[in-house]
Amino acid sequence: MADTTGTADPAHIAGSEGEGVRRRDFINIAAVSAAGVGGITLLYPLISQMAPSKDVLAESSTEIDISKIEPGQAIKAIFRKQPLFVRNLTQVEIAEANAVDISTLRDPQTLDERTVEAEKNKKGKENWLITMGVCTHLGCVPLGAGEGEIKGEFGGYFCPCHGSTYDTAARIRKGPAPKNLEVPVYEFTSDTVVKVG
């Protein structure tokens, strides 16, 4: 049993070179594999901890009181720490938006697709345009929701950073932005309250 030479070829013991995989090697490979599996599993909590925490996720829906918004007015609310535009469209604005031939648009969508059909429970409140206030170009906040802000040549929103111009359905009409302003998931929980998210 006991040898006195003291030399050991590591490949002979741990590896599978030469004589091929021996039975005794199997257990060594299994042990190293188990350690590897354990180590890789530990990466999961280390990666997962960077995902939004419970308190952040709890704020992923917001309720907004819309009773004070007159036709033609808009408010800026906060949804998931980002600006949200809630706009009460006038009949004129609705007509303007519907008059556009959507085949000419960069991101073709009808007003209905962005209002009535975007709601979860379809209450048909077509005058409410609810969009993120985040320009789809590089994320600036477009002007047009606040009192007295420039609405741009299409009467919707205008982004001061690089001149993206949105129409009364918040669709991109001019400038570098690739997409219409994003419409979040929302539903009217009552006549005056909308739950976003």
Add this chain to the structure above:
Amino acid sequence: MSFPWANHYNPTNPLMKWMDEKLPLPRLVYNAIGAGYPVPRNLNYFWNFGVLAGFCLVLQIVTGVVLAMHYAPNSTVAFASTEHIMRDVNWGWMLRYAHANGASAFFAVIYVHIFRGFFYGSYKAPREMVWLLGVVIFLLMMATGFMGYVLPWGQMSFWGAKVITGLFGAIPVVGEGLQHWLLGGFAPDDAALNRFFSLHFLLPFVIAGVVILHIWALHIPGSSNPTGVEVKSESDTVPFHPYYTAKDGWGLGVFLIIYCTVVFFMPNQFGHPDNYIPANPLSTPAHIVPEWYFWPFYAILRAFTFDIFFIPAKLMGVMAMFGAILVWFFLPWLDNSPVRSGKYRPMFKWFFGALIVDMAVLFYCGGAPAEEPYVMISQIATAYYFLHFLVLLPLIAAMERPKPLPFSITEAVLGADDAAKLAAKS
């Protein structure tokens, strides 16, 4: 340096060959902790603790970096951000308990590692530098552990910071100024908390650097062993890999079972309940204690209750507490017995046993309230501590008759017959 019979790194894979020419990092690893490092064949399980300590350092750095992503070092929110980690961050509770108990595990492992060195004379020539660097690592660990305990900003955090920085106030003339400078104020507050966080983040990387020096210094003479007899021939050693990687690997498994049991089933066992009360500068806890790994030194600090001539008791305590660790720096020259391992030193063995008991007593008294009989017991134990290192060790070395040493490691392992053959050969 290495023994002439060490395996040579000889890559066959073209990629590894290419790598070896450009940056011989695999070669370095091979020679440091691979098959290229010959290690005495007779190491016992106490020799596992060096690798375990290295593992603990990595564990603390990984969990610590992750916790720092969620922690806020500001006295108004530090406690709440710690609770945020515990309640809301994904796996935050596990990461924080792993880090808090990881510190305890690190110290437990390092104490075994240090006492292994005490018993087997690992500090003796030619390994003095390994030992000195080890003491430096221990001091850095103490500083890091202390500052980490302050971060949750609970009652023990605050009062621990106050008491420990108050120690510097005992230094004559500059003490008070030094204390205010350390805290950036008159009492621990935002300034102190912020700098403690910064240094608590930095120091582990400094420790990692000194650990590399520690291992480098170790590789010059090679590892010591339980007989204390230096390696003489090839039959005395085995390559680190696979022999000691296998032994360290399963040892690590045993360590992790114990560690995970604490983390998951008794995570607050080594903490103090008062640290779940937010820091309150207007109310001192009934009995302030540091974390358990400081208890022996805390007992020494509190043992000095009597002014010696012109030296106030408080200053004596501070000097003794720091002295108790600084004396380790001189250990290689205090114990000048020619025999390295305690196994062959009959008288030393007894006194080593006494030192273990002494440390245990100091440990117990350091965690107990500052009242009798604990103070009196710790005074006796403190006296023995200093006598042991500064008076008894040199005396034992001069008086003792060591037992005969084996000719070689091989003889110790394989018995007299083979050794005789070897002796005849040499």
Add this chain to the structure above:
Amino acid sequence: MMYRLIAPVIGLFFALSVLAAFVSGAYNAITEPAQPTAEKLFHRAPKELKLQSDGWAGTFDRPQVQRGYQIYKEVCKACHSLKYVAFRDLEELGYTPDQVKAEAASWQVPGIDPNTGEANMRPGLPTDYFPSPFANDTAARAANNNAVPPDLSLMAKARHEGPAYIYSLMTGFASQDGYKNDKGQELLKLFPDAKTPQGLHFNPYFANLNLAMPPPLANGTVTFADGSPNDLDSEAKDVAAFLVWTAEPNLEKRHQTGWWFILFLFFATGLGYCAYRNVWADKKH
């Protein structure tokens, strides 16, 4: 060679100094032996308490924790905050999201009037944390005989044997007249000065025996909808169970995760041991 001389001198200096301290301490201890204090002789260790959350496989007894929450809501919250717990956390106790929303709305939390910017009170949302009964410590002190009622979120972890301590404190109020400890010593005979001051309440489970809180619970203080027992002992246990949950809402997940870790580690370590035996099989050491 100088250090051969210096080392013992330093060693003796420290040893003799500390022995001098010992002698002076011993002299003091003999001439003026320390007098036992009332706290030392009469403070009691917490009673034994068994909860379903105890042990390595402990889980929350949800109905019990819910009862504890009801007690917090009807009794404790008058003075004690619970500021690290949010209404949304109640979902873990088995309430549905709608119930949590309704529950949160039944609490008034500090808010800001959107029209005037004035501070006001508004109904709570699930994302809100439990509101504190007092605006700040000064207000709490003023309303409570100069004592600040502590936050309860972490109480079960912030005291030695926390859950048992809470249970014992709730049930441990006693009359000081004729109070004896287990050795039969009578408190007011041994320490006539230790009489509980006006406005405080005697409780041997509290560190200094007297606390500002009057007994908060009694038999039948709350009534449970499901008819669970509402004697003092049961109520105290329910509160303790609730505070175990508030202190460590992840306790169940911790236990479960722990078992997976331990099981895997036993498996991997077993393999590691076999591999170790394998590697060393032909090497005596």
